[in-house]
Amino acid sequence: MTYEELLEEAEIHELIVKEKPLRAYKGRIKGNRIAIKKDLSNTDKKCTLAEEIGHYHTTAGNILDQSDVSNRKQERYARAWGYRKLVGVTKLIDAYKHGVRNRFELAEYLGVTEEYIEEVLIYCKQKYGLQYQIDNYLVCFEPLSVLEIWE
Incomplete structure (x- = not known):
């Protein structure tokens, strides 16, 4: 986007x-x-x-x-909305499928700043923990990587 x-x-x-x-x-x-x-x-x-x-x-x-505290919570909700809109877990997987392998490439691929990628990864770790599984992919937030799971 x-x-x-x-x-x-x-x-x-x-x-x-x-x-x-x-x-x-x-x-x-x-x-x-x-x-x-x-x-x-x-x-x-x-x-x-x-x-x-x-x-x-x-x-x-x-x-x-x-x-x-209420204001900080609202600020977090607004940022999270933007994180999901511009990056999101499924876009991390899509980037992986297109050969993206590091944070610099990810920022360039998604058209966001590297600082923004860092903020998104911090948010994801707070929300999901160190990793999140969706379909047959395991997205690791620290270190950033996407693994395809074969069953």
């Missing part, structure tokens, strides 16, 4: 996305308006927009005060 495709998805949900010279944040959402930091790379914009659309789908109210 590209940044442009995410912009189209935002439009479907009647979200207005503008690139602006933000200082403290890469992205912000208020109501149906999303601001993305103008001077980011398209890859960073894509990762940021996925999270902001995640906020649209999963959060309510002003959650800027991250000292509040």
